Amino acid sequence: MPKQSRRDFFKTTAALSAVTAGVTSTKIKAESKDYIPDKAMGVLIDTTACIGCRRCEWACKVAHDMPTASLDTYNDRTVFNEMRRPDHTALTIVNEYPGKELDQFPIDVKFQCMHCNSPACVSACIVKAFHKHPNGTVTWDGDKCIGCRYCMVACPFQIPAFEFDKAIEPDIKKCDFCFERTKVGKLPACVEICPNEVLTYGKREELIDIAHKRIELYPDKYIDHVFGEFEVGGTSWMYLSSKEMPKLGLPDLPRATAPGVSESIQHGLFAYFVPPLALYAILGGVMWINKNRKNSDTEE
Amino acid sequence: MKKNLLIFTLVLFSSAFIFGQNKKAAVDHSQVKGLTCKTCHSCDIPTKENPCLINCPRDLMVTIYQKPKDAPAEIIINKVKDNKDLYTPVKFTHLAHAEMAEMSGGCISCHHYNPPGDVIPCSNCHEPKRKREDITKPDLKGAYHRLCNDCHRAWSGKNDCNACHTLNAQYAGGKKQPIISKDKKRIHPEIKTPEIIKYETPKTNKGKMVNFAHTQHINTFGLECQSCHKNDACIKCHDQRDKSNAKPATFTQKHKNCLACHDTNNNSKCNMCHTNDAKDVRFNHKARTGFDLSKFHSKLSCVRCHTTKGKFTGLSSKCSSCHGAWDLTNFNHAKTGLKFDETHAEFECESCHKDAVYNKPDCSDCHDDKTYPKDKPGKLVR
Numbered sequence: 001m002p003k004q005s006r007r008d009f010f011k012t013t014a015a016l017s018a019v020t021a022g023v024t025s026t027k028i029k030a031e032s033k034d035y036i037p038d039k040a041m042g043v044l045i046d047t048t049a050c051i052g053c054r055r056c057e058w059a060c061k062v063a064h065d066m067p068t069a070s071l072d073t074y075n076d077r078t079v080f081n082e083m084r085r086p087d088h089t090a091l092t093i094v095n096e097y098p099g100k101e102l103d104q105f106p107i108d109v110k111f112q113c114m115h116c117n118s119p120a121c122v123s124a125c126i127v128k129a130f131h132k133h134p135n136g137t138v139t140w141d142g143d144k145c146i147g148c149r150y151c152m153v154a155c156p157f158q159i160p161a162f163e164f165d166k167a168i169e170p171d172i173k174k175c176d177f178c179f180e181r182t183k184v185g186k187l188p189a190c191v192e193i194c195p196n197e198v199l200t201y202g203k204r205e206e207l208i209d210i211a212h213k214r215i216e217l218y219p220d221k222y223i224d225h226v227f228g229e230f231e232v233g234g235t236s237w238m239y240l241s242s243k244e245m246p247k248l249g250l251p252d253l254p255r256a257t258a259p260g261v262s263e264s265i266q267h268g269l270f271a272y273f274v275p276p277l278a279l280y281a282i283l284g285g286v287m288w289i290n291k292n293r294k295n296s297d298t299e300e
Numbered sequence: 301m302k303k304n305l306l307i308f309t310l311v312l313f314s315s316a317f318i319f320g321q322n323k324k325a326a327v328d329h330s331q332v333k334g335l336t337c338k339t340c341h342s343c344d345i346p347t348k349e350n351p352c353l354i355n356c357p358r359d360l361m362v363t364i365y366q367k368p369k370d371a372p373a374e375i376i377i378n379k380v381k382d383n384k385d386l387y388t389p390v391k392f393t394h395l396a397h398a399e400m401a402e403m404s405g406g407c408i409s410c411h412h413y414n415p416p417g418d419v420i421p422c423s424n425c426h427e428p429k430r431k432r433e434d435i436t437k438p439d440l441k442g443a444y445h446r447l448c449n450d451c452h453r454a455w456s457g458k459n460d461c462n463a464c465h466t467l468n469a470q471y472a473g474g475k476k477q478p479i480i481s482k483d484k485k486r487i488h489p490e491i492k493t494p495e496i497i498k499y500e501t502p503k504t505n506k507g508k509m510v511n512f513a514h515t516q517h518i519n520t521f522g523l524e525c526q527s528c529h530k531n532d533a534c535i536k537c538h539d540q541r542d543k544s545n546a547k548p549a550t551f552t553q554k555h556k557n558c559l560a561c562h563d564t565n566n567n568s569k570c571n572m573c574h575t576n577d578a579k580d581v582r583f584n585h586k587a588r589t590g591f592d593l594s595k596f597h598s599k600l601s602c603v604r605c606h607t608t609k610g611k612f613t614g615l616s617s618k619c620s621s622c623h624g625a626w627d628l629t630n631f632n633h634a635k636t637g638l639k640f641d642e643t644h645a646e647f648e649c650e651s652c653h654k655d656a657v658y659n660k661p662d663c664s665d666c667h668d669d670k671t672y673p674k675d676k677p678g679k680l681v682r
Contacts, residue, residue: 200438
């Protein structure tokens with residue numbers, strides 16, 4: 001039996017409930033009301049230019065007052081031997097994947113919160129601790145959070161990280177797009193430090209145009225796919241690469257928004273309370289038939 | 301009619317104006333051929349002060365080639381400045397790098413397109429500030445690093461900032477901030493060309509090795525390094541990465557450089573190069589065919605004379621078989637290195653050169669006491 005991850009389990013159960021409730025015709029929301037094209041900022045990550053120096057990891061920790069080792073230790077490339085994920089100690093990480101051809105350079109990919117146009121974490125949070133800002137940033141508010149960790153389950157990129165090692169007042173940690181810095185006109189810390197300008201900060205709509213222009217100019221260099229342009233309804237952070245995205249740790253995701261799917265399931269499940277009523281009716285009917293059968297048995 | 305006259309006068313004046321401006325401009329427009337003004341300039345009347353150059357990449361481009369020595373030996377890269385800079389500026393040994401670039405693409409390896417006129421500094425197009433309006437191209441810091449890292453990353457497989465930079469923090473407070481400097485006169489050492497390169501070909505059944513007469517190819521055919529090595533990066537020689545997992549080259553890739561002259565697709569001719577022993581395969585055109593290429597034919601590619609690819613035999617060594625009939629009107633004898641004096645200038649070729657290959661002349665028809673090369677019918681011009 002293939003190993004089933006926690007995520008797969010949630011997916012299957014959600015899909016099953018959707019089917020039983022008969023919501024196949026329910027429309028899935030395509031565009032979020034939170035996404036304001038004129039104001040939404042974004043970052044385009046050109047993975048072909050990344051050299052894996054990990055200065056972004058260092059800058060991120062410094063900008064967020066998180067403990068970090070000295071800059072020199074980031075030259076150590078043995079960290080690439082294993083795949084890492086952003087967690088409560090590092091809001092962004094760089095992983096290394098084999099190059100396009102065996103004799104070519106490895107491809108280094110920075111990973112962090114994607115700041116979705118319609119964030120699943122915002123939708124899933126029952127106390128509105130997550131907020132989507134007009135500039136595209138998704139932030140978390142520790143004063144409201146009750147620590148239910150629904151956001152962790154809902155996120156299609158599995159980004160929000162919980163400080164499990166803290167007994168008192170644990171936080172949810174994730175990239176905040178350097179909200180405090182951008183508010184005062186500064187660039188996000190990782191964008192500012194990147195030596196190769198792998199990360200380009202700008203208006204999301206403009207970045208999409210630039211990305212497609214680059215693909216058009218260098219068709220041999222890039223595959224024709226801007227990751228994050230449409231994935232889960234679009235994300236603020238987008239990727240260009242020379243290799244298929246799923247091979248670079250960027251999941252193969254549908255165009256439908258993540259909350260769109262979960263909300264439609266939930267709303268369909270309880271639409272006008274008809275499906276539950278129908279379910280009770282069917283169960284009642286079964287009971288009634290069984291009871292009748294018993295009665296006729298005793299009569300004989 | 302008056303209107304037409306007015307337009308004509310206007311056009312006349314503006315063209316005269318443009319011509320005048322062009323004379324002042326740093327760009328030598330005589331090198332620009334087959335292009336219109338609008339190829340490079342966006343406005344109607346470009347001036348030296350406002351050349352209104354269209355941003356690169358343009359559809360068409362004029363590329364010129366300069367010698368490494370024409371450029372400064374070293375440049376201090378300090379245009380990217382920030383108060384919180386982690387590193388000191390970099391001293392860039394331009395000459396050494398330009399000489400290395402000669403091995404591959406030349407100036408255009410870094411200065412894209414290298415259009416005529418003064419070399420355009422990177423900062424003309426790449427803005428020094430990261431937070432900027434035009435984000436279509438990388439900022440100056442990004443542009444520099446991308447160029448450097450293309451090779452330096454390949455060189456060692458490391459991303460060592462300290463290879464070029466010194467940390468600012470280590471020298472905070474000190475007035476003199478050391479810049480990593482290498483000798484100004486440092487150039488790439490002369491590359492020793494191997495006499496024979498032995499390629500081991502254990503996988504093919506056509507023979508266990510190919511003995512490539514490297515020096516012979518250069519001398520016989522007058523080849524420059526770039527003729528074959530134009531796409532080689534530094535790591536061709538300096539690669540320190542693990543090559544064991546490199547993808548094997550395809551048949552075409554392996555034979556790419558030979559294909560220009562040799563018919564490598566013809567299966568029956570493999571043993572021209574592939575042998576089982578280390579025999580001397582050096583091919584001497586003069587010894588084998590009697591026709592010396594080194595004098596006047598060294599710069600020609602094989603196919604200029606051997607027009608059928610892969611077929612090298614059967615050419616007549618008579619000059620007329622390629623050049624047609626030579627006579628007084630179409631042959632400039634000075635090109636051979638000997639300019640006739642007045643007495644000899646009027647003679648037909650055959651008067652002195654008795655054979656059809658124009659070898660050593662025979663003076664005996666007219667002179668009893670003179671022989672070539674002791675006596676010459678003119679003066680040597682080279």
